[in-house]
Amino acid sequence: MDDLRGKRVLVTGASTGIGAAVARGFGAAGAAVAVHYNASDAEAASVVADIAAAGGRAVPLRADVRDAVATRDLVARAHRELGGLDVLVNNAGHLLRRAPLDELDEALFDELVDLNMRSVFVATQAAARIFAAQGRGNVISTTSISARSGGGPGVALYAGTKAFVSAFTRNVARELAPRGIRVNAVSPGVIETPLHARLSSPAVMEAMRAAVPMARLGASEECVGAYLYFASDRLSGYVTGQVLEVNGGQLMP
Numbered sequence: 001m002d003d004l005r006g007k008r009v010l011v012t013g014a015s016t017g018i019g020a021a022v023a024r025g026f027g028a029a030g031a032a033v034a035v036h037y038n039a040s041d042a043e044a045a046s047v048v049a050d051i052a053a054a055g056g057r058a059v060p061l062r063a064d065v066r067d068a069v070a071t072r073d074l075v076a077r078a079h080r081e082l083g084g085l086d087v088l089v090n091n092a093g094h095l096l097r098r099a100p101l102d103e104l105d106e107a108l109f110d111e112l113v114d115l116n117m118r119s120v121f122v123a124t125q126a127a128a129r130i131f132a133a134q135g136r137g138n139v140i141s142t143t144s145i146s147a148r149s150g151g152g153p154g155v156a157l158y159a160g161t162k163a164f165v166s167a168f169t170r171n172v173a174r175e176l177a178p179r180g181i182r183v184n185a186v187s188p189g190v191i192e193t194p195l196h197a198r199l200s201s202p203a204v205m206e207a208m209r210a211a212v213p214m215a216r217l218g219a220s221e222e223c224v225g226a227y228l229y230f231a232s233d234r235l236s237g238y239v240t241g242q243v244l245e246v247n248g249g250q251l252m253p
Contacts, residue, residue, distance in 0.1 A: 003234045005030030008082035010075065012094030012122065012241055015040035017193035018142065018220045023058070023090060024233070025224035027051030033058045034078035037090065038065070041157075065092045066111065066118035075126035084134075087126040087231045088122045090141035094141070098154030109157055116161035120168060124183075128176055132196045136180040140230045141165050145189040145247050152208060166243050173241030184230045184241040189247025191218040213249035222246065 009026045015018040015037035032231040033051055035058050037044035044060045051058035059081045063074040079085040091154060093116040096108060101231050124139050131137020143166045144151070146159035167184055173183035209217050226244045229235050245251055 001068055002030070003232055004228065007031040007086040007231065008034075008078075008084045009087040009089065010034040010036065010082075010093055010123075010222045011089040012036040012074070012080035012119065013142075014045040014047060015090075018188060018191060019089075021220035021224050022091060022227045023047050024054075024185050025221075025228055026087075027056030027058055028054050028057065029120060029228060031087070031231075032056070032082050032227070035060050036065075036074060036078075037062055044234075046099035049165070056142060059195065068122045071089070071119055071122040072126045075130070076121055079130055084129050085127060086136070087138045087140065088123060089227060090123055090139065092119055093161075095155060095158045096119060100154055101156060104157060111156055112157050112161050115182075116158070117164045117168075118248040120165055122250045124168075124172060128172075128179075130180060131181045132179045134174075137182075138231055138233075139169075139176075139183040140227055141169055141183075141185045143185045143243060144147075145245065145251050147187065148253060149251055150225055152204060162240070169243060170241045177240055182230070182236070184236075184240060185243045186223060186230070187243050187247070188223050189218060189245070190248045191220055191223060193220060208250075211221055212247070212251045216248065218248055219247065 009031045011019055011023045014035040015222040023033050023035050035044050035047050046061050048058040061077055063070045065071045083097050120141055144162040147162040147166045151159035169183055169185040223246050
């Protein structure tokens with residue numbers, strides 16, 4: 001993994017959960033990391049401090065990625081603050097709330113589209129322009145097992161937005177490959193994160209655990225290797241347009 005040393009990486013949604021673990025993982029590998037957050041100031045500061053304590057370099061960048069202008073500015077600031085940009089990790093996203101079809105509304109639809117879809121599109125487009133100018137770059141997005149399975153109770157809209165991320169990844173990978181840009185995605189299964197702690201009841205969590213052949217839920221840190229693999233030209237230089245499932249065997253496509 002020593003080819004990640006010195007890389008400049010922007011991780012969106014990096015203050016908690018999988019994003020925080022990924023940011024710390026890149027920092028430990030010697031990369032300079034832009035730690036994006038929106039509302040979780042203290043948590044983002046903790047991630048930055050952990051990376052610095054491990055001998056890495058990190059900068060916190062605040063932005064609401066539901067807003068396209070703010071997202072483009074975030075990518076530009078990361079490029080400026082890090083002295084360049086080599087890897088974009090589109091990790092920001094959320095379920096927001098569980099609801100059956102009859103209780104869904106257009107406000108929730110719009111917010112999920114802005115957060116889980118628009119942010120990926122806008123950030124990828126902005127980063128791709130930087131990467132194309134330098135002839136190389138790497139985009140890694142976070143999708144979800146629900147993109148293939150449809151997800152559990154009350155997550156129809158979330159699953160739909162994550163299916164977009166997977167399809168968008170494959171299409172853009174084909175388009176950008178001639179420019180030296182690789183585009184892949186990581187698809188976590190049921191990971192014990194603050195999102196599930198707030199939105200999934202113990203009964204729901206147990207039902208999901210029971211469906212996993214490894215008979216346990218995943219930890220955020222167990223997702224990190226997939227992101228580092230995709231970011232490493234030495235390990236995955238001939239890999240693009242792929243969605244890597246990290247789910248304990250719950251889904252084997």
